[in-house]
Amino acid sequence: MNGVHDMGGMDGFGKVEAEPNEPMFHTRWEGRVLAMVRAMGAAGAFNIDTSRFFRESLPPHVYLSSSYYKKWLLGLEDMLIARGYVGKKEIAEGHAREPAKPLRRGRFTVNDVERVMARGKFGRDAQAPAKFKAGDRVRARNLHPLTHTRLPRYVRGHVGVVERNHGAQVFPDSAAIGAGENPQWLYTVVFNGAELWGPDSDPALKISVDAFEPYLEKA
Amino acid sequence: MELRVRALETVLSEKGYVDLAALDAIVQAYETRIGPHNGARVVAKAWSDPAFRRALLEDATKAVSTLGHVDRVGDHLVAVENTPERHNMVVCTLCSCYPWEMLGLPPVWYKAAPYRSRAVRDPRGVLKDFGVSLPKDIEIRVWDSTAETRFLVLPMRPEGTDGWSEEQLAELVTRDSMIGTGFPKTPGAPS
Numbered sequence: 001m002n003g004v005h006d007m008g009g010m011d012g013f014g015k016v017e018a019e020p021n022e023p024m025f026h027t028r029w030e031g032r033v034l035a036m037v038r039a040m041g042a043a044g045a046f047n048i049d050t051s052r053f054f055r056e057s058l059p060p061h062v063y064l065s066s067s068y069y070k071k072w073l074l075g076l077e078d079m080l081i082a083r084g085y086v087g088k089k090e091i092a093e094g095h096a097r098e099p100a101k102p103l104r105r106g107r108f109t110v111n112d113v114e115r116v117m118a119r120g121k122f123g124r125d126a127q128a129p130a131k132f133k134a135g136d137r138v139r140a141r142n143l144h145p146l147t148h149t150r151l152p153r154y155v156r157g158h159v160g161v162v163e164r165n166h167g168a169q170v171f172p173d174s175a176a177i178g179a180g181e182n183p184q185w186l187y188t189v190v191f192n193g194a195e196l197w198g199p200d201s202d203p204a205l206k207i208s209v210d211a212f213e214p215y216l217e218k219a
Numbered sequence: 220m221e222l223r224v225r226a227l228e229t230v231l232s233e234k235g236y237v238d239l240a241a242l243d244a245i246v247q248a249y250e251t252r253i254g255p256h257n258g259a260r261v262v263a264k265a266w267s268d269p270a271f272r273r274a275l276l277e278d279a280t281k282a283v284s285t286l287g288h289v290d291r292v293g294d295h296l297v298a299v300e301n302t303p304e305r306h307n308m309v310v311c312t313l314c315s316c317y318p319w320e321m322l323g324l325p326p327v328w329y330k331a332a333p334y335r336s337r338a339v340r341d342p343r344g345v346l347k348d349f350g351v352s353l354p355k356d357i358e359i360r361v362w363d364s365t366a367e368t369r370f371l372v373l374p375m376r377p378e379g380t381d382g383w384s385e386e387q388l389a390e391l392v393t394r395d396s397m398i399g400t401g402f403p404k405t406p407g408a409p410s
Binding site: 005006007008009010011013014015016017018019022024025027028029031032033034035036038039040043045052055056064068070073076077085086090091092093094095096100103107108109110112113116117119120121122123150151152154166169170172186188190196197201202204205206207208209210211212 | 220221222223224225226227228229230231233234235236237238240241242243244245246248249250252253294295310312313314315319320323324326327328330331332333334335336337338339340341342343345348349355356357358359360361362363364365366367368
């Protein structure tokens with residue numbers, strides 16, 4: 001979706017301001033939100049692509065004015081309600097009122113913590129041979145899906161060069177909407193600054209994205 | 220916010236979805252186990268051991284998995300090397316993808332709009348915000364983390380560190396130098 005989350009190349013957000021000696025969490029609740037998202041994801045309530053899609057789907061003014069972990073909380077609430085794990089009324093009242101919906105991997109306990117600390121594996125068997133190889137010129141397709149995608153707007157329609165094939169991986173566009181893993185080849189594609197930003201671009205700038213094969217066509 | 224978060228926690232616990240003790244354990248694991256010290260060890264090792272450096276650039280996941288003292292990184296880690304001709308910088312324009320196992324949880328600025336919007340278009344301007352400047356003729360390569368690949372910048376080894384141990388070298392490696400928004404500390408400079 002063409003949301004405000006897709007920020008590459010936008011103007012007007014001001015300077016980058018680093019906070020000296022920034023703590024891992026600024027308040028206790030930030031850590032709790034992170035833990036809930038990780039635990040409910042590991043228990044099978046949603047996958048990482050769905051959780052990104054729900055955060056992107058927050059109204060633009062909410063997305064832009066909420067802190068990072070507030071976005072995570074709002075996305076988590078929306079997702080758990082949409083998937084039938086909790087009711088709106090339950091969240092408002094702070095107590096369970098309805099029977100629980102079974103989780104795919106069951107209740108999340110302390111024995112499951114190690115599972116969330118190791119990164120997931122996204123490599124899968126390919127469904128077809130790779131169409132592109134390192135050195136191929138490719139154009140990022142002019143796609144505007146209304147649902148989740150990992151093809152940023154700023155590269156669409158532009159020509160780059162394949163640098164590396166990362167193998168076939170879970171396709172976020174499918175996984176986010178419950179349409180299965182639908183593995184696709186993933187490539188690092190490099191663009192010249194001027195190709196993306198025009199004649200005023202920094203002449204010594206190159207930008208790469210990791211693009212799934214359905215995002216690309218031969219150029 | 221505190222109340223709203225507590226409300227959701229209570230609902231999840233009452234419905235039997237999560238043990239509250241497990242949430243405590245997750246927070247504790249993040250607070251104690253991950254952080255830039257993991258990445259710093261990897262960088263220091265690459266600076267000291269040419270065979271490891273080659274292995275790291277070839278397949279970072281595999282190379283890091285041979286170091287017993289670094290937490291498992293899962294798949295899809297890629298190390299990108301700074302050279303006198305090229306500087307690398309990592310961003311996630313779409314959300315906040317970041318090599319947690321190597322660097323810990325990302326700082327607020329990494330996840331915020333100014334960095335995400337400008338890093339791909341005006342990386343030298345972003346570096347200026349960090350008080351860093353690069354000669355004009357050095358190529359800047361920005362890596363937008365749009366999939367599950369995670370990038371670790373391998374900065375250049377500071378001069379004046381001949382004969383230093385890996386432990387000493389690791390002290391010079393900053394978090395920002397592994398994102399590409401800074402450089403390692405200079406030996407002998409006040410920290």
